[in-house]
Structure formats: structure tokens, C-alpha cells
Amino acid sequence: MTNLLELKGISKTFPGVKALSDVDLDLRAGEILGLCGENGAGKSTLMKVLTGIHKADPGGEIWLQGKKVDLKGPNHARDLGLSIIHQELNIIPDLTVAQNLYIGRAGSHKGTCINDRKLVRNAAALFERLNMDLNPTDVCRDLTVARLQMLEIARALSYDSTKILVMDEPTAPLTTTETESLFALVRNFITPETGLIFITHRMPELKELTDRISVLRDGQYVGTVETETTPLSEVIRLMVGREVPADARPTTKPLSDEAVLKVEHLSTKKAVHDVSFEVKKGEIFGFAGLVGAGRTEVARALSGADPHTSGDVYIHGKKVRIRSAADGVKNGIGYLSEDRKQYGLLLDKTIAFNTALAAMEQFTTASVISAKKIEAVAKDYVGKLRTRTPSVNVDVRSLSGGNQQKVVIAKWLAKDSDILIFDEPTRGIDVGAKDEIYTLLEELAQQGKAIIVISSELPEVLRLANRIAVMAHGRIIGTLDNEEATQENIMELATVGQEQANGVVA
Ligand SMILES: Nc1ncnc2c1ncn2[C@@H]1O[C@H](COP(=O)(O)OP(=O)(O)OP(=O)(O)O)[C@@H](O)[C@H]1O
Ligand SMILES: [Mg+2]
Structure with a gap:
């Protein structure tokens, strides 16, 4: 049987960088193919060549359903059934959902008026078909990243002609639940005539979703493995060229009992309620919880990005006033924001x-x-x-x-900074580099800093944090020492806290 897609000998040179050299890739009909590799390995570049955005160096070939094609550009690629959802969102914040959906498309020229009923109707029908909870008349500026990502996906799927869909790290901004509904959409898209190429740095997603996994390293094609019969550690070895420890725990401890940062009864108008904790000298303190639990809001209040309504903050035992982002910086609080x-x-x-x-x-x-x-x-x-x-x-x-x-x-x-807050520090970062970042954070802690890590990836919290505060509905439900913490008891605290707040009695 001929493959749905074959790339042969694709190279791409940018000034000073050979991004791809002589790469082959094939996609079978009805298949979900994972594409992975370290940051800069060439994944996005290869997919941009496939969807007509970049022109490859001379010599490479693209074959669709057994026919060689010469892509003239993105529109031509789309006409041939090739769609891509890019790593970066392509959304105009001031336009509505429906306008963004149909922008630049034939027949949509009149559609720049907010009240264009037909646009709105079409969009609503599409969302219904895709089972997406999006409102066509919402202005995109007001939407969360996850919703904007949904919109991008809807846009790609709105072309009925789409045969091959490429998703370049679609799950990076998504939570576990949102990822599950994305997977449902993706599986729905697959028929015996279609195929999907899925890029992610979250290795478990490759295992869950894909049929085969292709690996790039330094712009070269390393190989393709069957997902079912290949352990993830083997895929990682192909990607990174070395073993990366899985399920590791902290290798450093706080330097003393002295609290560099002490927070008492911190509350904000909406999202944070009576939060108290302290971070010791040399300690890495983790925040876990479901999305919306209030972790980022604690960080924002501490760094002065958002106001707080009550509570006291002590740094090295001295009470400080944090009323603005400038106060945060002045008091030695560095905040690496999630966005x-x-x-x-x-x-x-x-x-x-x-x-x-x-x-x-x-x-x-x-x-x-x-x-x-x-x-x-x-x-x-x-x-x-x-x-x-x-x-x-x-x-x-x-x-x-x-x-x-x-x-x-x-x-x-x-x-x-004396106090560093990292909100989702390794989002979009490959498994090898994650490991380097963990080591760097531990080095910083050992210099006597207090470090806070917020992460939705539990293995990351367990790898880094000496103690872990689990939040739900703006409150700390419990704090676990790393030695006693497991993915299971963290999740249990997070969900029980959520249910209690929702008034559900177990
Ligand atoms: N427009 C460009 N101009 C110059 N160099 C580029 C350009 N686009 C990509 N590159 C280079 O090509 C190489 C491959 O980049 P690419 O974006 O394909 O990596 P990737 O595998 O998608 O990585 P990531 O996992 O970080 O998204 C990198 O070294 C990058 O710096
Ligand atoms: Mg990329």
C-alpha cells in the first residue's frame, strides 16, 4: 500500500544554520505519527516545509498518495489537503472568535464586521460538530490560552479537504483535562483516508496517542519506532543520545531552617484565600494543583503583578510591602511568568x-x-x-x-534575585534540557536562594520540590514532604480539595 505521505531527502538551510539535512519521513493512511526531537532538532521547520511555508533546498521530494507534488506555497498545500496548527498561536486578539476562524479565507471578505450573522452561524455549527465549547462572538483578547488553542484546532478542522493535519506542540498550554478533550478530537479526525503528525515534548502523550514515533536529532532523521513495542526510555535515548533519569527526586536539601520568605494569610480579591507558607534558605518549594487552583495567582500577588487584599509578607524576617511589580523587584523577588x-x-x-x-x-x-x-x-x-x-x-x-x-x-x-518564582519553567522544553534546568535550579538553591516552582507536571514537582503545597480553589489543602509525596497522594489532595469547595460530599 502506498503511504499517505512521503518526504524524501528534505534539506533546509537558513543563514548560518543547516536546520534539516536529508530528512526522510513517511505517514501511513489512518495513522497518528509522533514526531519528536530536542529543541532545535528541526521538527517545526520540517512541518513548515511540508505545509508550503518554507521552501526546502533543491533536491528533496514530497509525495502525496503516491504522487510527487511541487508545493507552491501555503494555499497550494491547503488545497492539497495539508493543514497545520502552529507552535505559536496565530490569532488577532481584537477580533472575535468567528472572525479569527474565517479570516483571510475566500468568501470571507465581508466578514470583518462583528455582526456578520452568517459567520457566526457557521462558526456555531462548526463548534457544535466538533463538540467545542466556544462562543463565536467572544473577543479573542478575553480568552484563555487553552481556548485560543481550541480555536486554532477548529480552524484547521474547518477545511473539509484536510487529509493530513500537523499539530506542532498543541498541548503545551493545555491542562490534563483539556488535553484529553483534544485527544478525543484528534482521534475523531482519523479515518482510513487521513493521517496526523503530532509534535510534543510530553513523552507520555506520545505513548497514549500515537501509532509510530519518528525521531529527529540535529536536523537529521534518526529513525521510526512502533509506539506499542518501544519503551519511552528508548525513544528518549534516540532523541537525546543518552539516558535521562525518569522519576527522579531532589538531590539537594534546604541549607538551614531560616525562612527567606514567609507568607501569612495572603488573600486576593478573587483567586487566593488565606494562603500561608514559608520557604527556607536553599529550599525548593513546589505548588501543585489542578488548573484554576490559584497557584499562578499566589505568584502574581507575591511578585506584585496583582494586588492582594490582605496578608503579610516577610523577607529574611522583615515585613515588606509589595504593592506593585516594582516593589517585587526591589525586594528581590524574580517571577518567571507562565505566559x-x-x-x-x-x-x-x-x-x-x-x-x-x-x-x-x-x-x-x-x-x-x-x-x-x-x-x-x-x-x-x-x-x-x-x-x-x-x-x-x-x-x-x-x-x-x-x-x-x-x-x-x-x-x-x-x-x-533572593527569591525566584518559576511558573511552569519547562513548558515546551525537551526532556534532555529539562534535566539540565533541574540541576541549575538546585545549584541556585544551594547558593542560598528560596525557590518556588509551580508546575502541572507532577514528575517535575516531585523531582524538584523539597516540600509540596497542594492547592485547590485558592487555598492550600495540604503540604507534603517530598519523601512522603507521590503522584497519587498529590492528586488526591487536589481533587478532594476541589470537591469540598464545590460542596460535593464524598
Ligand atoms: N526563520 C529562521 N531563521 C533562521 N534560523 C531558523 C529559522 N527557523 C528555524 N531556524 C533554526 O533551525 C533550527 C531548527 O528549528 P526548529 O524550529 O525546526 O526546531 P524544533 O525541532 O521545532 O524545536 P522546538 O522543540 O524548540 O520547537 C534551529 O536551530 C533554529 O534556530
Ligand atoms: Mg518547534
């Missing part, structure tokens, strides 16, 4: 510049900024985090998604 694309990076500036961004004063003597110092520090982090780039003087925009994340992390690591 990094928006707040984290200047895409048209270099890696070096972005790395120094939060800590300019450290690189300045008598109002002269030392470019040399900045470059040295940026280089150090590029090495430590294994950021794939030709130099620290390239614009961040040209980096792969995961490598951009590494720059944001470097930015916060470079800033010498």
Missing part, C-alpha cells in the same frame, strides 16, 4: 540582550553597560542550557520555540 511569549522576550533583539534584560544594573558600571560581560554570561547559559544557536548575537526570533524558552529562563537565572 512567556507575551511578557518574556523582545523577539527582535539578540540572545545576549534578552539574557541581560532583567539584570541590566548588574552589567553596568558608572552607567556604562559592559557588552563583553553580557556576552560572556549569555554564552555561559547557552552552554549550560544547551541552547541551539550559531551565536549569542542572533535575534531571538530565529530560534526554535523551545530555545526561545531557554533564553527566558537564562534571563531570570542571570538576575541575582
